[in-house]
Amino acid sequence: MAELRLEPVDAGYQLIGDLTLAAIAPVWLASRQINWQSQLVDLSQVGHCDGAGAAFLFELGQSGAQLRNLNAETQRLLTALDPQQALLLSPQKSRNKPITQIGHLTRSAVRDFAAQITFIGEAASALAQVIVRPQRLRWREFLRQCELTGANALPIISLISLLLGIILAFQSAIPMRQFGAEMFVANLLGLSLVRELGPLITAIVLAGRSGAAFAAEIGTMKVNEEINALVTFGYQPMHFLVLPRLLAGVCMLPLLAIWSQAIGMLGGALVMQGFGIPLATFWSQLSSQVDAGDFFGGMLKAAAFGLVVASVGCFRGLGTGTGASAVGAATTRAVVNILVLLVITDGILAVVYYHLGW
Amino acid sequence: MSTVIEVRHLYCGWGSRTILEDVNFSVARGEVVTILGGSGCGKSTLLKHLIGLYPPRSGSIQVVGNELVGSDSKGREAILRKIGVMYQSGALFGSMSILDNITLPLTSFSQLDTKAIDTLARLKLRLVGLEEFADFYPNELSGGMQKRAAIARAMALDPQILFLDEPSAGLDPITSAELDRLIRRLAETQGVTMMVVTHELASIAAIADRAIMLDKSIKGILAIDTPAALAQSSDERVASFFNAQRPARAAV
Numbered sequence: 001m002a003e004l005r006l007e008p009v010d011a012g013y014q015l016i017g018d019l020t021l022a023a024i025a026p027v028w029l030a031s032r033q034i035n036w037q038s039q040l041v042d043l044s045q046v047g048h049c050d051g052a053g054a055a056f057l058f059e060l061g062q063s064g065a066q067l068r069n070l071n072a073e074t075q076r077l078l079t080a081l082d083p084q085q086a087l088l089l090s091p092q093k094s095r096n097k098p099i100t101q102i103g104h105l106t107r108s109a110v111r112d113f114a115a116q117i118t119f120i121g122e123a124a125s126a127l128a129q130v131i132v133r134p135q136r137l138r139w140r141e142f143l144r145q146c147e148l149t150g151a152n153a154l155p156i157i158s159l160i161s162l163l164l165g166i167i168l169a170f171q172s173a174i175p176m177r178q179f180g181a182e183m184f185v186a187n188l189l190g191l192s193l194v195r196e197l198g199p200l201i202t203a204i205v206l207a208g209r210s211g212a213a214f215a216a217e218i219g220t221m222k223v224n225e226e227i228n229a230l231v232t233f234g235y236q237p238m239h240f241l242v243l244p245r246l247l248a249g250v251c252m253l254p255l256l257a258i259w260s261q262a263i264g265m266l267g268g269a270l271v272m273q274g275f276g277i278p279l280a281t282f283w284s285q286l287s288s289q290v291d292a293g294d295f296f297g298g299m300l301k302a303a304a305f306g307l308v309v310a311s312v313g314c315f316r317g318l319g320t321g322t323g324a325s326a327v328g329a330a331t332t333r334a335v336v337n338i339l340v341l342l343v344i345t346d347g348i349l350a351v352v353y354y355h356l357g358w
Numbered sequence: 359m360s361t362v363i364e365v366r367h368l369y370c371g372w373g374s375r376t377i378l379e380d381v382n383f384s385v386a387r388g389e390v391v392t393i394l395g396g397s398g399c400g401k402s403t404l405l406k407h408l409i410g411l412y413p414p415r416s417g418s419i420q421v422v423g424n425e426l427v428g429s430d431s432k433g434r435e436a437i438l439r440k441i442g443v444m445y446q447s448g449a450l451f452g453s454m455s456i457l458d459n460i461t462l463p464l465t466s467f468s469q470l471d472t473k474a475i476d477t478l479a480r481l482k483l484r485l486v487g488l489e490e491f492a493d494f495y496p497n498e499l500s501g502g503m504q505k506r507a508a509i510a511r512a513m514a515l516d517p518q519i520l521f522l523d524e525p526s527a528g529l530d531p532i533t534s535a536e537l538d539r540l541i542r543r544l545a546e547t548q549g550v551t552m553m554v555v556t557h558e559l560a561s562i563a564a565i566a567d568r569a570i571m572l573d574k575s576i577k578g579i580l581a582i583d584t585p586a587a588l589a590q591s592s593d594e595r596v597a598s599f600f601n602a603q604r605p606a607r608a609a610v
Contacts, residue, residue: 021516025469032473050516051485051548052468055478073549080485080547087480090457090493322497323452 006030012040012066019046019053019074028056036065044069054078062086119315123246126238142244149210149245149310150252154259157205161260164201165189165267173275182275186285189268194290194298198261200346202253203305207338211313214245215334218317219327227318242314249310250303257302297358301349308345312338361420362387362519362551363408368417370400370407377403379577381417383570387518390545390552392562395572395580396599401555402446402523404572408553409443409521410434422518439467442512446523448504450496456483456507457492463514482510485548486540502533506540513544519551520544526558538564559600571596 004017006027013034017023041060049057054077061067061083070078096104130137169189173182218241221227227237269282316334320326363385370378377400385391393401406412408419410426419426422440424433450459460479464470470478483489486506488499496504505525512520525541526534542565545552556562562569562585569588573580573595581588581596589600 021468025471025474028474029471051482051513052470052478052516055481056474058481059474059477076547077549080543081481082484085484087477087484088489088492089480323495325453 009042012042014042014045016045017047019049019056021050021052024052024056028059031056031060036060036063039065040068041065042068043071043074046071046074049074049077051077054081058083115319116315119311119318122238123242123311126236126243127246130239130243136239137247138240138244142247145244145248146252148213149206149248150255153206153209153252153256156209157202157256157260158263160201160205161198161263162267164197165193165264166271168192168197168264169268169271173271177275182272183277183281183285185268185272185275186277186282187289189265190286190290191294193261193264193268194294195301196298196346198264199253199257199298199302199305200342202257202260202302203309203342204339206249206253206256206306206309207335207342210249211309211338212331212335214310214313215317215320215331216327218314219320219330222318222320223322223324223327237318242311242318245314246307246310249306251306253306253309254299254302257298261298293358297353301346304345304349305342308341309338312341360387361385362422363553364418364420365408366418366420368404368407368419369415370403370412371415376415376577378572381578383579383582385519385551385553387551388545388549389567390542390554390565392554392556392566392569392585393572394555394557394562394569394599396557396574399572399574400577401557401572405521405523405553405555409441410437439515440517441519441521442515442517444505444508444512444520444522444525446527448496448508450504450508450511452496455493455495456488456499456510459496459507460511460514463511467515479514482513483507485513485544486510500533502529502537505529505537509540509544513548513550517550519553522552522554524555524557526556526561531560534558534561535564541565571599 004015004019004023004027007014007016015027043057046053049071054074057067057070057074057078058081061078067078169185172188173185176182176185218227218237221241227241230237230240265286269279272282273279313334316330316337320330361384363383365381365383368378368381369376370381381404393404395401403412407414408421408426414427417427421437424437426434426437429437450456451462454462457476457479460482461475464475464478465472468475480489480492483492486509488503488506488510491499491503491507496507499507509520509522509525512522522541525537529537538561541552541554544550545565552565554561554565566585568582569585570582571580571588572578581591581593583591585600588596591597591600
């Protein structure tokens, strides 16, 4: 049949053609310009009608048009739509005033903070129980998590640390050569890697690698009701899921940080060879600058970072809502929170170390 | 009555495993046909081949006059516009409201303006009895409501054929009987051809014009007939499926 047309006739309008989803768009748009109140619409020339056509007729009927000469198919489709009943529209979304929005945000932030405090408390109590009775820890799961967060991260940590050492040495060697002081690049490199950059870079890599993985894995378990299944068996998610990951984070991050420091210094030493400083000189400069205090300070920092990465990852995973998008949201929040908390932790530890004279 | 689905010499399988061998049947316009059989006999596999999700080993599948097997992307698209699918778990998009789930295909594949699309989508929800839940998210609805919303979404583009994969799976008998009534009503008022995968005897009796019974041992169709005729079948396997009266208490 030919294209759908809407034509004015003596007593009103006439529709000619097939009332189908593919054909109806222009006529539907044009119909908005017409006042349909008590207009007669003749449908005797309408051929095939589908759901979209019936919806169009429904709208005409609701605007007051009188439909005439419907064929059986069209009449049946229209009747199914209950044409006397007006459409139920969504309530207008009332937009909150800015002050109300600030209030809502503050309230949710405070609640979130309270939940974090609760989580820290629960984790600490679970840890205390495990210290008293070590057999309560799932050792096999702990070792598996150590492999996932620790051993499997070695390649990426190596690559980033090597490049970091090379870049750091190269960038500082050029200005220091102007003062003939390129020998002291070793001191600079050693101190910054051991005290600061080794732990921090490792923690940032693990935030993206393991923190996100914890949040996504636990979040998916939550969505699939696996967490509920654990709880009904009498397991506590804190013991079953969080503790092995938490301990793995705290144990593995310092080890990875040592590796990162070593590889970073190797990269620096390679660059300094290019500047004519032999390996032995590099090493003696390094050992004259960096002492055990610096090293253990760095390790303590790395352990704190490990705690942050693992606990926030697990916390956000456990707080996942429902649906596929909630897992994505939980993972995003985990990584963002970890990065912010890493910087804050770093700042606090810097102040503490300063006052302790480390 | 014209034929809308025509399957000839269809062979399906995964890897080295053949699941269906030499399947032949056709479905007429406006019919409600159920695909039934025990677990693992290839019901869902057959459905997924009919909607073009998986390519068959060989054979021919004609959907509304277009050949699906070996069709290019353009031919496939022409077929996809004419069919709607309701997946077993509903597969509603969780990040969108029920209404947005239905308007999504309409905004992409029709030339209608926003207001018309909104009207159309709300009327689809009215058809399945969910008009007042338009702004709810899928996870806020019960299982039965999600299934109904999924049917409304499958019908968004006014398909000629609707494929439903186990619509009553995971529902209580009362809700699944309601869903059966809805399916039958939609088939009769909207003139849609329906292919329904199910293994619920009550559903088959309530909705089916004809039933295709698959069987694992012969890797194909055991019988095609009306539910009443199948129940009287002389084939023991068919009869036992249809007359599987459950004892009041299962024998141990």
